[in-house]
Amino acid sequence: MAKINSNYQKLQAGYLFPEIGKRVRAFASENPTAKIIRLGIGDVVLPLPDPILDAMHKAVDEMGKVESFKGYGPEQGYDFLLQAIASHFKSQGAEVAPDEIFVSDGSKCDTANIQEIFDIDNVIAVTDPVYPVYVDTNVMAGRTGEAENGRYGKLVYMPTTSGNGFDPELPKGKVDLIYLCSPNNPTGAVMPRSSLEKWVAYAKANEAVILFDAAYEAFITEPGLLHSIYEIPGAREVAIEFRSLSKTAGFTGTRCAYTVVPKDIKARNAKGEEVSLHSLWNRRQTTKFNGVSYPIQKAAAAIFTPAGEKAVKANIAYYMENARIIREGLKGAGFTVYGGVNAPYIWLKVPGNLTSWDFFDKLLRESHVVGTPGSGFGTHGEGYFRLSAFGIRENVLEAVARIKSRLKP
Amino acid sequence: MAKINSNYQKLQAGYLFPEIGKRVRAFASENPTAKIIRLGIGDVVLPLPDPILDAMHKAVDEMGKVESFKGYGPEQGYDFLLQAIASHFKSQGAEVAPDEIFVSDGSKCDTANIQEIFDIDNVIAVTDPVYPVYVDTNVMAGRTGEAENGRYGKLVYMPTTSGNGFDPELPKGKVDLIYLCSPNNPTGAVMPRSSLEKWVAYAKANEAVILFDAAYEAFITEPGLLHSIYEIPGAREVAIEFRSLSKTAGFTGTRCAYTVVPKDIKARNAKGEEVSLHSLWNRRQTTKFNGVSYPIQKAAAAIFTPAGEKAVKANIAYYMENARIIREGLKGAGFTVYGGVNAPYIWLKVPGNLTSWDFFDKLLRESHVVGTPGSGFGTHGEGYFRLSAFGIRENVLEAVARIKSRLKP
Numbered sequence: 001m002a003k004i005n006s007n008y009q010k011l012q013a014g015y016l017f018p019e020i021g022k023r024v025r026a027f028a029s030e031n032p033t034a035k036i037i038r039l040g041i042g043d044v045v046l047p048l049p050d051p052i053l054d055a056m057h058k059a060v061d062e063m064g065k066v067e068s069f070k071g072y073g074p075e076q077g078y079d080f081l082l083q084a085i086a087s088h089f090k091s092q093g094a095e096v097a098p099d100e101i102f103v104s105d106g107s108k109c110d111t112a113n114i115q116e117i118f119d120i121d122n123v124i125a126v127t128d129p130v131y132p133v134y135v136d137t138n139v140m141a142g143r144t145g146e147a148e149n150g151r152y153g154k155l156v157y158m159p160t161t162s163g164n165g166f167d168p169e170l171p172k173g174k175v176d177l178i179y180l181c182s183p184n185n186p187t188g189a190v191m192p193r194s195s196l197e198k199w200v201a202y203a204k205a206n207e208a209v210i211l212f213d214a215a216y217e218a219f220i221t222e223p224g225l226l227h228s229i230y231e232i233p234g235a236r237e238v239a240i241e242f243r244s245l246s247k248t249a250g251f252t253g254t255r256c257a258y259t260v261v262p263k264d265i266k267a268r269n270a271k272g273e274e275v276s277l278h279s280l281w282n283r284r285q286t287t288k289f290n291g292v293s294y295p296i297q298k299a300a301a302a303i304f305t306p307a308g309e310k311a312v313k314a315n316i317a318y319y320m321e322n323a324r325i326i327r328e329g330l331k332g333a334g335f336t337v338y339g340g341v342n343a344p345y346i347w348l349k350v351p352g353n354l355t356s357w358d359f360f361d362k363l364l365r366e367s368h369v370v371g372t373p374g375s376g377f378g379t380h381g382e383g384y385f386r387l388s389a390f391g392i393r394e395n396v397l398e399a400v401a402r403i404k405s406r407l408k409p
Numbered sequence: 410m411a412k413i414n415s416n417y418q419k420l421q422a423g424y425l426f427p428e429i430g431k432r433v434r435a436f437a438s439e440n441p442t443a444k445i446i447r448l449g450i451g452d453v454v455l456p457l458p459d460p461i462l463d464a465m466h467k468a469v470d471e472m473g474k475v476e477s478f479k480g481y482g483p484e485q486g487y488d489f490l491l492q493a494i495a496s497h498f499k500s501q502g503a504e505v506a507p508d509e510i511f512v513s514d515g516s517k518c519d520t521a522n523i524q525e526i527f528d529i530d531n532v533i534a535v536t537d538p539v540y541p542v543y544v545d546t547n548v549m550a551g552r553t554g555e556a557e558n559g560r561y562g563k564l565v566y567m568p569t570t571s572g573n574g575f576d577p578e579l580p581k582g583k584v585d586l587i588y589l590c591s592p593n594n595p596t597g598a599v600m601p602r603s604s605l606e607k608w609v610a611y612a613k614a615n616e617a618v619i620l621f622d623a624a625y626e627a628f629i630t631e632p633g634l635l636h637s638i639y640e641i642p643g644a645r646e647v648a649i650e651f652r653s654l655s656k657t658a659g660f661t662g663t664r665c666a667y668t669v670v671p672k673d674i675k676a677r678n679a680k681g682e683e684v685s686l687h688s689l690w691n692r693r694q695t696t697k698f699n700g701v702s703y704p705i706q707k708a709a710a711a712i713f714t715p716a717g718e719k720a721v722k723a724n725i726a727y728y729m730e731n732a733r734i735i736r737e738g739l740k741g742a743g744f745t746v747y748g749g750v751n752a753p754y755i756w757l758k759v760p761g762n763l764t765s766w767d768f769f770d771k772l773l774r775e776s777h778v779v780g781t782p783g784s785g786f787g788t789h790g791e792g793y794f795r796l797s798a799f800g801i802r803e804n805v806l807e808a809v810a811r812i813k814s815r816l817k818p
Contacts, residue, residue, distance in 0.1 A: 001616040002585040002676040003528035004684045008692060018695060043480035053473045056704070057466060063663065064462045066801070070662035071452035105514050105664075105702070112697035116549065119412035136696050140525065176411040207410040253479035254472065255514075255702040267411040275413045283417060286427060287545050288521035290514070293664040295465070296702050392475070 007142045012150060016132050016376040017041050020360075027364050037399045039326075040370035042185070042345065042388035044250040046318060048299070049311030052249065055302035059295035070294040075286045077103025077258070081297045084304035085258055094230035096260050100278065102285055103292050103300070107215050107244035107257040112137040113288075114211055114240060114259070115177070117280040118267065122176035125156040127168045129186055129377030129384070131213070134179040150379050159380045160187060162349075166338065167195050174206050181213040183220060186377045186386040187347045188339015190225050196232050203238035209267060209277070210235075215244040215257075218316055220342040236262040240277065247344060247390070249303045249312045256292055256300040319344050322396045323389035329400035330387075344389040350374070351407075359385050367402040416551045421559060425541050425785040426450050429769075436773055446808045448735075449779035451594070451754065451797035453659040455727060457708070458720030461658065464711035468704035479703040484695045486512025486667070490706045493713035494667055503639035505669050509687065511694055512701050512709070516624050516653035516666040521546040522697075523620060523649060523668070524586070526689040527676065531585035534565040536577045538595055538786030538793070540622070543588040559788050568789045569596060571758075575747065576604050583615050590622040592629060595786045595795040596756045597748015599634050605641050612647035618676060618686070619644075624653040624666075627725055629751040645671040649686070656753060656799070658712045658721045665701055665709040728753050731805045732798035738809035739796075753798040759783070768794050776811040 020040050028036060048056075062068035076082070082098035089096040104110050112133050115124075124143055126134050135155065138144050144152035151157060156175050158168035166189035168180075180199065182191040191199075203210050210229065217227040229235045241260045245251040261281045266274040292300075302308040327340035336349035348371075350359045356373030363369050363385075374384030391399070429449050437445060457465075471477035485491070491507035498505040513519050521542050529551055535543050544564065547553050553561035560566065565584050567577035575598035577589075589608065591600040600608075612619050619638065626636040638644045650669045654660040670690045675683040701709075711717040736749035745758035757780075759768045765782030772778050772794075783793030800808070 001583075002618040003531055004676045004678050004686070004689060005526050005528055006679045008526065008689050009678060009684075011692065041481065045475070045478065045480065047475050047478040048472045050473070053469055056469045056472075060462055060465045060469065060704075063457045063465075064459070066454070066456050069454065069456040069659075071454065071659075072450065072661045106699045108699045109697060117414050117417065119414055122412055133696060140693070140696070174410075209411040250478075250480075252481045252699075253703045255699065267413045269413050269418060270415045275418075277413070280413060280417050283420065284549070287542060287549070288518060290517045290661075290664065293514070293702060293705055294662045295469075295704070 005140065007140050010139050010144065010146055010152075011136060012147050016372070019376075020370065020372065023360070024364065024370055034368045036364075036368045036370060037391065037395045038370045039387045039391055039396070039399060040372045042247070042372075042390055043252050044247060044390050045392050046250055046315045048250055048254065049308070049315065051305060051307040051311055052299045052302045056295050056299040059298035063295065073291045073294060073297070075289055075291045076282070077101065077292065078294070078297050081301045084301050088304050089228060089230065092227045092231070094228035095236070096230060096262070100260050100262050102259045102261065102281065103297065104257050104259060104289065105255045105292050107213065107242050107246065108133055110242050110257060110259045111211065111213055113284065114281070115141055115143070117277060117284055118177060118209075123154070123156060123174065125158055125171050125175040125178045127160045127180070127184075128157040128379055129160065129374060129381030130179065131181055131185050132377065134211075157378070160184070160189070161380050162338065165189070167191060170198065170202050175208055177209050177211060178203065179211045179213070181215070183216040183343035185216065185343070186345055186372065186374065186381065188341070188343040188345040190220060190342045193224075193226055193232070196226060196229060200229070200232045200235050200238055204234060207268070208238065209265065210239040212239050212241045214241055216247060216343050217243065218248040218312075219320060219344050221320055222342055225342060230260070230262070236264040238265060240265065245300055245303060248316070250315060251300070254296060254299060256296050318393070319389045322391055322393060325396055326387055326389060326400055329404060333404040340389065346387045346389065347374070348385040348387060350383050350385050356382055356385055363403070363407065366406045367399070369399045369402060414549065416549050419548050419553065419555055419561075420545060421556050425781070428785075429779065429781065432770070433773065433779055443777045445773075445777045445779060446800065446804045447779045448796045448800055448805070448808060449781045451656070451781075451799055452661050453656060453799050454801050455659055455724045457659055457663065458717070458724065460714060460716040460720055461708045461711045465704050465708040468707035472704065482700045482703060482706070484698055484700045485691070486510065486701065487703070487706050490710045493710050497713050498637060498639065501636045501640070503637035504645070505639060505671070509669050509671050511668045511670065511690065512706065513666050513668060513698065514664045514701050516622065516651050516655065517542055519651050519666060519668040520620065520622055522693065523690070524550055524552070526686060526693055527586060527618075532563070532565060532583065534567055534580050534584040534587045536569045536589070536593075537566040537788055538569065538783060538790030539588065540590055540594050541786065543620075566787070569593070569598070570789050571747065574598070576600060579607065579611050584617055586618050586620060587612065588620045588622070590624070592625040592752035593748075594625060594752070595754055595781065595783065595790065597750070597752040597754040599629060599751045602633075602635055602641070605635060605638055609638070609641045609644050609647055613643060616677070617647065618674065619648040621648050621650045623650055625656060625752050626652065627657040627721075628729060628753050630729055631751055634751060639669070639671070645673040647674060649674065654709055654712060657725070659724060660709070663705060663708060665705050727802070728798045731800055731802065734805055735796055735798060735809055738813060742813040749798065755796040755798065756783070757794040757796060759792050759794050765791055765794055772812070772816065775815045776808070778808045778811060
């Protein structure tokens with residue numbers, strides 16, 4: 001008799017974004033004339049820039065000729081892309097070798113799959129609020145125990161609230177795997193160098209592994225902030241870094257990301273022997289993945305050319321101007337807002353005694369604006385609300401105007 | 410202290426194809442003038458046909474305009490593609506609804522990931538020889554126990570050899586999950602209708618789930634053979650079917666596949682209650698995957714248009730003519746050969762007392778032809794050897810001529 005993985009039944013409700021989608025569809029069908037502005041899911045809206053399109057067209061043409069056709073590529077990614085990414089890290093002050101980079105079709109996949117190479121008994125620490133994928137994939141794997149009041153018994157939650165400046169404190173006990181995300185989704189906060197140094201030191205002292213999600217590093221605008229954890233000496237021995245082209249280069253529908261597993265990083269097997277995580281992840285990827293589509297890898301490589309970089313930076317600047325408009329607009333209207341300076345997310349304090357979902361429904365009903373309820377990211381997200389800067393300028397301006405006129409706190 | 414998933418250390422040697430790659434690279438560097446012909450890994454060589462290229466170019470253009478730009482798509486695939494695939498099933502006599510189809514970036518991923526939704530204590534049956542991904546992913550998950558003499562203690566192996574016409578017998582005891590692949594990789598055999606009926610009946614009687622890999626269904630040339638397991642009444646209650654565009658449409662470097670999880674199929678949770686596998690797989694995919702690149706999905710949809718279908722069929726006919734040339738050429742030279750009629754693989758009996766890897770090395774050394782050692786697919790693959798029909802005609806002819814002249818059995 002086939003039995004299911006019962007851990008799936010420990011998952012809390014639906015995954016956040018499908019639930020948002022469901023509520024928005026319901027509202028839209030009841031209010032067919034409402035002009036809904038979506039600042040919820042955090043999806044890019046600007047088209048791909050020409051240097052990227054050109055590269056993709058050329059690659060498609062290559063696929064049409066027998067002499068340039070590409071079949072299976074290396075599971076880890078083509079060398080032309082690995083070299084371009086390694087140079088990009090170097091330009092940011094981080095030493096990463098091309099063969100330490102694994103190209104994939106998305107950071108969601110990578111941050112979801114990375115837990116597979118670790119033992120089921122590792123103690124996992126996550127921030128609260130947190131990107132739900134880190135938690136849900138560990139629930140599915142059976143590392144979390146049952147949920148009670150929205151919290152899993154075996155997870156270590158690290159509150160990141162206005163109380164600690166959205167910079168999580170070190171856990172009191174020992175943990176084995178630590179998910180960190182900076183610039184943070186959803187709070188928009190960036191961990192300062194001193195904080196990252198503290199985490200690297202903790203990981204070294206406790207033989208812990210940091211799973212560092214830097215999907216939004218390209219949105220850092222203030223100087224002096226770190227883009228890669230590998231800018232910290234010693235981080236190569238304790239940290240795996242995830243990066244994405246989804247927001248950086250408008251690739252949410254094009255699909256490409258990359259993960260760095262340094263050859264210096266080890267964890268222990270059941271006998272206590274050190275094992276290379278690089279070789280484990282390589283085995284995982286070669287067994288379960290067949291590489292990213294060739295035209296997509298060519299498009300990705302174009303991002304790292306001077307013309308591609310310039311175009312991508314212009315799009316990021318556009319979104320960060322949106323962030324400024326939302327942040328300052330809401331602040332001017334009396335809301336308490338965080339983030340939006342080095343990240344494309346504005347983290348809003350929900351006014352009054354409303355819950356995050358109450359505010360979601362109210363905002364949708366009264367302003368026809370879609371955001372993301374903070375409680376969807378964890379217990380300490382309750383009372384907060386995420387607005388994304390990924391919108392067409394005109395819509396962002398209108399959304400802010402509507403919120404100001406209809407929803408004063 | 411972070412601990413690794415020690416199940417990875419139960420894996421036998423490297424994954425088959427990286428090992429082949431290593432040996433070929435070593436040979437090539439020692440013999441730089443040798444013209445190596447690769448009939449090993451089974452990778453397509455013909456360029457993508459025009460209707461597919463045109464669709465991809467158009468989709469790339471759409472990504473360059475704000476009004477047609479696509480960000481995140483549905484994790485399950487765009488409706489235009491799901492509809493096209495559902496119609497294709499219908500034309501083959503199988504009832505599959507669009508929302509039972511999950512588009513992915515590869516069948517390797519899907520057949521690797523499907524085990525995640527099942528309990529760790531399910532008893533797994535695999536054919537021997539077998540596509541290594543089915544086994545290795547269950548090893549990594551901890552379902553197999555330790556290996557001894559190339560076999561894992563907890564797996565049920567079903568020999569498929571010339572002795573049973575490469576048609577596996579039902580297991581004597583009860584098993585929960587059964588991996589079947591027809592047309593078979595590596596043996597090239599197709600399971601007849603009577604055999605599939607027997608398996609569906611077994612699965613129903615034992616509440617087992619059949620994981621049916623139909624990646625090569627498009628290569629069936631003889632009439633009366635089944636392309637989908639859903640042509641069997643009742644299969645919707647017991648089978649998940651995997652299909653790939655990799656070989657069908659030359660997508661090994663373009664990356665697109667799909668998996669059907671019918672809404673009728675259930676398995677039991679720890680309490681013995683029935684749970685929908687469709688909803689579990691949907692949860693898995695929405696949590697860990699973000700859908701296939703939009704231009705790739707547009708290219709995939711073009712395969713199901715009349716022009717696309719015609720072009721793809723012409724390529725398949727080309728490969729199957731290669732298969733005929735290899736099969737008949739080697740047969741004429743005194744080899745015992747199987748397959749190659751309804752599958753792009755020729756399964757060769759290794760002559761003399763050589764092992765499969767001996768023959769691999771000999772063939773490479775003496776004929777500069779790369780094949781795949783049968784033992785790489787399992788204990789009962791020892792003494793066999795796989796040649797793939799995916800080659801340029803001229804190379805296939807030359808490979809056969811070289812083998813005939815230099816390697817008579």
